[in-house]
Amino acid sequence: MHRFSRNVNHPEQNSNPFEAVxxxxxxxERFEEYLSSRGLxxxxxxxxxxxxxxxxxxxxxxxxxIDQLPRKGQENYVSRPTVYRTLKEFVDxxxxxxxxxxxxxxxxPDYGYPEHDHFYCVKCRELTEFQSDELxxxxxxxxxxxxxxVRSHRFIIQGVCHSCSSRxxxxxxxxLV
Amino acid sequence: MHRFSRNVNHPEQNSNPFEAVxxxxxxxERFEEYLSSRGLxxxxxxxxxxxxxxxxxxxxxxxxxIDQLPRKGQENYVSRPTVYRTLKEFVDxxxxxxxxxxxxxxxxPDYGYPEHDHFYCVKCRELTEFQSDELxxxxxxxxxxxxxxVRSHRFIIQGVCHSCSSRxxxxxxxxLV
DNA sequence: ATCGTTGCAAACGTTTTGCATAAGG
DNA sequence: CCTTATGCAAAACGTTTGCAACGAT
Numbered sequence: 001m002h003r004f005s006r007n008v009n010h011p012e013q014n015s016n017p018f019e020a021v022x023x024x025x026x027x028x029e030r031f032e033e034y035l036s037s038r039g040l041x042x043x044x045x046x047x048x049x050x051x052x053x054x055x056x057x058x059x060x061x062x063x064x065x066i067d068q069l070p071r072k073g074q075e076n077y078v079s080r081p082t083v084y085r086t087l088k089e090f091v092d093x094x095x096x097x098x099x100x101x102x103x104x105x106x107x108x109p110d111y112g113y114p115e116h117d118h119f120y121c122v123k124c125r126e127l128t129e130f131q132s133d134e135l136x137x138x139x140x141x142x143x144x145x146x147x148x149x150v151r152s153h154r155f156i157i158q159g160v161c162h163s164c165s166s167r168x169x170x171x172x173x174x175x176l177v
Numbered sequence: 178m179h180r181f182s183r184n185v186n187h188p189e190q191n192s193n194p195f196e197a198v199x200x201x202x203x204x205x206e207r208f209e210e211y212l213s214s215r216g217l218x219x220x221x222x223x224x225x226x227x228x229x230x231x232x233x234x235x236x237x238x239x240x241x242x243i244d245q246l247p248r249k250g251q252e253n254y255v256s257r258p259t260v261y262r263t264l265k266e267f268v269d270x271x272x273x274x275x276x277x278x279x280x281x282x283x284x285x286p287d288y289g290y291p292e293h294d295h296f297y298c299v300k301c302r303e304l305t306e307f308q309s310d311e312l313x314x315x316x317x318x319x320x321x322x323x324x325x326x327v328r329s330h331r332f333i334i335q336g337v338c339h340s341c342s343s344r345x346x347x348x349x350x351x352x353l354v
Numbered sequence: 355a356t357c358g359t360t361g362c363a364a365a366c367g368t369t370t371t372g373c374a375t376a377a378g379g
Numbered sequence: 380c381c382t383t384a385t386g387c388a389a390a391a392c393g394t395t396t397g398c399a400a401c402g403a404t
Contacts, residue, residue, distance in 0.1 A: 079386045100277040147339035155332045162324035256361045
């Protein structure tokens with residue numbers, strides 16, 4: 001029924017630990033454009049999901065997203081298959097990136113954010129971000145040497161975060177990945 | 178019945194693109210030691226798998242491994258659950274590392290090999306190795322700044338490999354990851 | 355004799371699919 | 380009106396588990 005609203009503000013850019021990156025469109029606008037360009041339709045479910053995803057999350061998996069959506073029977077309910085289908089579209093549209101951790105897909109905003117990488121603590125299983133310009137430089141150098149055309153990268157440092165190693169919290173489950 | 182054979186030679190270390198690393202034990206010996214130290218048993222299945230895995234592979238997933246093992250009814254058949262259980266033991270024993278790509282676990286030797294990382298070509302879906310000392314240095318620097326205790330890392334550069342970009346081979350399936 | 359190990363079948367958790375109905379263009 | 384999108388139920392996927400029989404120590 002209603003259109004995608006324009007000029008929505010982006011609280012997530014303020015809660016982001018890094019400077020916001022200059023972008024010409026909101027994620028919502030960019031998604032609209034993606035849909036039109038492919039002759040896809042602007043449905044209530046897509047409108048609702050784009051709002052939810054780009055106003056709340058850092059990184060998340062499908063279940064975390066679904067848990068904070070309305071339940072079946074309630075207003076704005078979106079079925080599980082539609083959530084998965086739409087997440088795939090967000091990735092296609094360049095709005096999210098996807099990677100895998102412990103056997104599940106993890107998504108994170110890939111638009112309006114600076115490049116960053118992650119620490120993964122094997123004790124608390126927390127994924128935290130860090131930013132390093134040298135890394136992208138080194139990546140490009142390496143790729144150039146191997147004549148590899150870079151599209152993106154995934155860098156995760158696994159180990160134990162500062163709070164886990166200081167509070168000598170030795171429990172863990174599987175130490176996957 | 179028979180014991181693990183000693184002093185097995187390691188053809189994989191010669192086919193490896195990098196220099197072999199000095200190791201005091203073969204993977205087979207190391208696995209034996211791991212088993213004894215934990216009171217685990219030296220079974221025919223474990224003997225067979227350790228030989229297969231450490232004489233043939235670069236990186237592989239469970240299905241690729243199973244495909245090249247004897248089928249049910251044949252000599253040396255190992256059931257699927259036992260393959261998974263044993264791969265987990267190899268990881269525990271520090272013989273393999275494991276990571277995830279396109280929704281499945283990928284394993285690679287982690288003993289007697291230098292550290293390395295990967296290019297992943299989204300066209301031919303080939304995973305190829307590269308080695309960079311600067312990367313480990315940079316990783317340690319970054320971790321130190323964030324007081325993160327490094328256990329390992331995972332770095333994958335995604336894009337298009339040289340042969341795919343030169344033979345303008347534009348087909349692809351999903352471009353996951 | 356004990357207790358770890360195996361194979362089987364069945365379960366698991368996540369993600370995907372086929373299909374009939376609904377709804378955007 | 381045509382075609383895409385949705386929800387449902389069920390399947391598919393890779394992986395894990397319970398259990399009885401087996402085999403190493």
